[in-house]
Amino acid sequence: MKRKRAMSVVVVVICCLLTGCWDKKEINDLAIVDAIGVDIDPDSGERLVYFQIVNPPGVGGKSGESSKASVYTYKMSSIDSVSGFTVFANKQIPRMIFSNDVQLYIMTLRYSQKYYREILDFIESNPTRRSTGYFVATDAPIDTIMNTIVPVERVPGRAMRSMIELQQKVSGVYGKHIRARDAINGLSRNRPIVIPFVSVMNDKVNPQFAKLEAINAPYKSVVFDGGAVYVKDRLTGKIDYETNNLSNLLSGDADRYLLNYSDGEGGIEVMLEDPIIDRKLAIAGDTPILSLNINASLRIYLDNRTKDSDYFDVHEIERLMTKEFEKRCLKLVQLTRKKSWDLLGIQDQIDRKRSKVWSGYKTDSNAWKKTDVHISADFKVKWLGRTKSSYGRSESK
Amino acid sequence: METARLSSWQMFLLTLAFTLGTSFFIIPGGIIGNAKEYAWLIPLGAGLYGIVVAALWLYLTSRYPGLGIIQLCLKLLGPKIGFLFGCLYLVFFIQLAAWVVRNLGDFIKVNLLVHTPISAVHLMFLLVSAYTVILGAETIAMLTEFLTPVLVIVFWIVFFLMLKGWDWANFGPAQEFHPWQLMATSKQIFGFPFSETVCLTMFFPFVQQRLKTSFIAGIGVAAILISLIVFFVLGIVGVYRSSHLTYPIFTLAQELPFSFFIEHLEVIICLVWFCAISIKLSISMYSAAAGIIQLFHLKNRTFIALPLIWIILPISLLFESVISNIEWDRKYSFAFDSFYAIVIPALLVIVSWIRKKQLPDINQA
Known part of the structure; x- marks a missing residue:
């Protein structure tokens, strides 16, 4: 009896200490943040932040609820503190911000030019906010981006994440290292x-969901x-789709690259797949030399250089595509030097060298520009489509 | 006096769990900040140091089998000076328990339960540990025997899943290798956790066989595991980022690039850490309770363990923040722990030699 009483006292005491009393999180009290947008007001110089909050009934598949918005975007402004955005979010949002x-x-x-490090610190310091979210840059009005719905996927943040990940997988345009932590x-x-660059196809965006009824999908997307x-931490310019893809491939960040060749009338299109890159950095005389040898398989998408043929001339395709x-690659190397973008990560590789012969190059921040880059390729056609030959190019009339 | 019996396997696991306890979560960020890409070497050096120091304790206790460090103080230094040194160890064990619980409280308060008072978190863990202390050394050993293998396996499975994010570029620019300088800047790891294992000398009298092997193997394996963890953190999180993070392993688990639908595996890592911390807390609380029994000739552990909570709880709040804890650790931990791990045991060894010399003289006289 005595033991039972003692146990009851212990249970009551422990119940009083249960952490739910202080840190309870009711799902219905949370504002689940899907995307965060940041900008500067060009007139007042105020920092602007947009929280895109998921509206669960709007995301649900029930037909009766489909007319509800899947997300709501809240706009906040602050001059002197970035933390104030979350701390004072409840001035507008009736729920607790949940940004896990x-x-x-x-x-x-314009925001990243001024506050790049600050936004990284803001993301990193909060223990609940993971740094695995993707970073996206834009020069479009941010409220346009934040209020644009991507057809098919109802939650914009998730939609854009999917678009990035699919591009990593299918085309290799975006590398693996484009998250906040990177x-x-x-x-x-x-x-x-x-950082992936996003713009709007038509800037006259209709923020209403009525546009979801329109059949022209990319319109206003x-x-x-x-x-x-x-x-x-310095914004230095914009890079195009194809160059980014190639630099990611050469750095081992992407494993696909769409390569095409044209002889004026017809052409070849292949997908370069599963590259194995042999990368060596050495010194010859006083000059560092970076040798990159790329072995990869090719998947033929198209070859309409010749008229009707029995088989693809794979050796010729391999030769032409290697040359192309x-x-x-040579063009890319020239571009990196011209723009001062060490896209091949040569300086980082020099910095990782332990031998004393590299010490002079380590202190020279332009050593990578003085490095001779030799790129060679060895491609093998491994995959075809359903056809073993082409139907040839169109007859000119 | 308790008459528990521990196997060598249990002693090995107790040593392993105690050494890894708080350290595998807290140490990586600090030593990576100091030693950059060589940080993984520091635990190996510190482990070697831990083994050498452990050999001193083992030598001392082998001269007087069946006695713990506080009993040795009483036997070798006499009832008055021995009592004083015994009390110093008692303070050390209590202080150790307070630090352990504070490390846990800081982590929970910062990352998980922001609004919960830190003392409530401390109290929950102290209550559970006090209960295991009441049940005795065998219970702590059996608990450790049951939990440690599971925790180690689960932890490493999750950790190996994280290897997907490995990038050699994360090791950053190559620094010059100055081993002594690196050891000097990271000297706190020699104190915490390797010198703290002196706490386990209170369990030595209960070990039936192969005490030396199990204890030294426990320290050695713990050092290798900490080194591996640091190496993984370097390769996945990177030198630059992890030297800015308080708990890089937690961040690493939060961002585990496993799959889109299985996420937030940090919960598993946290559970592993909480269990490991509970074991370390129980061991240090038990050492304190056993010390009180030996110094004051008391019998009932229940009436010692429960009031201990109210001593440990306020001491655990002495540090203002994680930063002040880290600063203290960096500046004083090595010297503070060395006093208990080297100075007093060395003094006891010297006294034991003198006494042995005196004994034949007395016998001859």
């Missing part, structure tokens, strides 16, 4: 980080268009 699973951080170029690591490296290049690829 933010899919996307969208920032305007931007943080990028602060200590010389290789620029390329967001579109990815290359990337914004940041060297450490090497030509493009």
